[in-house]
Each structure stands twice: as C-alpha cells, then as structure tokens.
Amino acid sequence: MAEIRLQSLAHSYASQPKGPEDYAILAMDHVWEQGGAYALLGPSGCGKSTLLNIISGLLSPSEGQVLFDTREVNLLPPEERNIAQVFQFPVVYDTMTVFDNLAFPLRNQGLPESRVLSKVSEIAEVLDLHHLLKRKARNLTADEKQKVSMGRGLVRDDVSAILFDEPLTVIDPHLKWKLRRKLKQIHEQFNITMIYVTHDQLEASTFADKIAVMYEGRIVQFGTPRELFERPLHTFVGFFIGSPGMNLIEVRPEGDALVFGNTRVPLGPAMAAHLAKGAGAA
Numbered sequence: 001m002a003e004i005r006l007q008s009l010a011h012s013y014a015s016q017p018k019g020p021e022d023y024a025i026l027a028m029d030h031v032w033e034q035g036g037a038y039a040l041l042g043p044s045g046c047g048k049s050t051l052l053n054i055i056s057g058l059l060s061p062s063e064g065q066v067l068f069d070t071r072e073v074n075l076l077p078p079e080e081r082n083i084a085q086v087f088q089f090p091v092v093y094d095t096m097t098v099f100d101n102l103a104f105p106l107r108n109q110g111l112p113e114s115r116v117l118s119k120v121s122e123i124a125e126v127l128d129l130h131h132l133l134k135r136k137a138r139n140l141t142a143d144e145k146q147k148v149s150m151g152r153g154l155v156r157d158d159v160s161a162i163l164f165d166e167p168l169t170v171i172d173p174h175l176k177w178k179l180r181r182k183l184k185q186i187h188e189q190f191n192i193t194m195i196y197v198t199h200d201q202l203e204a205s206t207f208a209d210k211i212a213v214m215y216e217g218r219i220v221q222f223g224t225p226r227e228l229f230e231r232p233l234h235t236f237v238g239f240f241i242g243s244p245g246m247n248l249i250e251v252r253p254e255g256d257a258l259v260f261g262n263t264r265v266p267l268g269p270a271m272a273a274h275l276a277k278g279a280g281a282a
Helices: 048-056 098-108 113-126 142-154 173-190 201-207 225-230 235-240 269-281
Strands: 004-011 025-032 037-041 063-068 083-086 161-165 193-198 210-215 218-223 252-254 257-260 263-266
Touching (some): 004 048, 025 048, 025 063, 025 218, 037 048, 037 201, 098 113, 113 142, 113 173, 173 193, 173 201, 193 201, 210 235, 218 225, 218 235
Parallel strands (some): 037 193, 037 210, 083 161, 161 193
Antiparallel strands (some): 004 025, 004 063, 210 218, 252 257, 257 263
16 A cells, blocks of 8 residues: 655646646646545546556656655656556456456466465455356456456555546446445455546545545545535536536625626625625735
8 A cells, every 4th residue: 555645746748838738737736645545536638547647657747756655656667666557448368267367467476376366266255256267358248357457456465556547437337336336345445545537426426535626637626525515615616516516606796795797785794894804805
C-alpha cells in the first residue's frame, strides 16, 4: 500500500505549451492517503485518464512530481511502481486458463508453485472464480474477464495501489452493481489504496469513501459523496452531482436586496450588512 502525493503536477500534450488552454492537467497538489478507496469523477475530456496514467507511469508529467510514500517516482517505469491498473476493456490472455492468467504475475516474480497455488486460490475465492479456473479466458463473458483482470492486480502482495480506469463500462447494467459491491468488499478485506476513474456519479458514490471531482483539468472539490451533494464548492459540482443537478441562477447584490433577472428580493438588515461587508473586503 502507498500514500500517493501529487506536487505541483501539470501536463500538456503540446511540446511548447503557451497557456492554460494547452494543458490537459493544470497545476495541482493532491494526496491519496494510504489504504483509501477513492473515485476520480468527471465528464469526458476533463483529464481523469491522463492523471491516472501519470500515476501509473504510462505517461510522464510535463511538470511537478509524483511521490509514493515520499519517494519521487517520476523516472520509474510502470513495472517498478508496484501499481496494478485495470482498464475499461478487460486485458486477459485469451489462450491461457483463468488459473494461468491469475498466476502469471506471480510466476514472473519467480515465486514457488506452492505459493502461486495458494494466492490464486485465495483471489479466486474472493472473486467467485473458482469454478472457472480451468476454463480458457477466451470463453469467458465480459464481466468474468474483468474479474480476472482485477484478480491479476490483487494476487500480488507487493501492490502499492490499484487504479481502475472506467472498468465497468463494457459490463451489462444488471451486473454492474454486483462488481461494484465486490470491489468494495475487496477493499475492505485487503485495505489496498484504490483509485476508481468514472464519469458516473452513482459508481463513484457507491464505491468511494471520498471523491475527487475533476473539471477542465482541475480537481475542483474533494470530499465524501454527502459533502459533494450537500455542500458543493464549485458551480460544476452543484450541477454535476445529483439527479437532477442544482439549478444555478446569477444573482447580484443591490443595496439591501438581491436581484436576479427582473426579480428583486429584499434582505433583512443582518444579511444586507453581511453582503456589504463582503463587498467592501473585495
């Protein structure tokens, strides 16, 4: 397990970025605490997958640092970061059995076969894959393949964190809730740092203890699902969280009233004084 810290992190796909509009990730500082279950939530194109790929080492940031337990890992390749990543489309070896798929990372580490058998059996039990261990992966359904893909990350004892990049997108809707519940059980059992990328607020709120909401390359709010719903700190969060989202109206203070459109709402003396004080401070 690991604490993952982002320091002054920014990324641009342009070789010579000229301004904020050229950045996929704007400068940010953020901490994913050890053992937490997190979601990275936002619309398509906001920078979620870019950020995840920077953490895993598939992408090098243009600026700033990624630290695992205070150790900078910017120059470490993915295989040296002890990170497991589960992608949107299941990544399995179709010609191998489920057992051999799960055993593959352990055998690469040179572990004795007795240890391989023990770990594969443990993970197969957790993911309800025991009855499929002898089956070729090409004969599995999409949700079974995704469970195998998850299992390859969980089977290793040295995994610092597991990153999920919209892992349930290709899963039938009636099976999604089962896999979300299974992921939550896995986190509670193994206490591994997990970051789950999604554009679906239901997936985020049912999996994560805390959600980082991304918008236009920034994390605009980080908090529990309830905090995001009840106390949004950004207009995008208020609109995006909840169904339907909040209605937002531009309001301006004028003397002892608030005005929006052609409507004027008188304020009590205390609120009028408070607004006047705030305007004076600005």
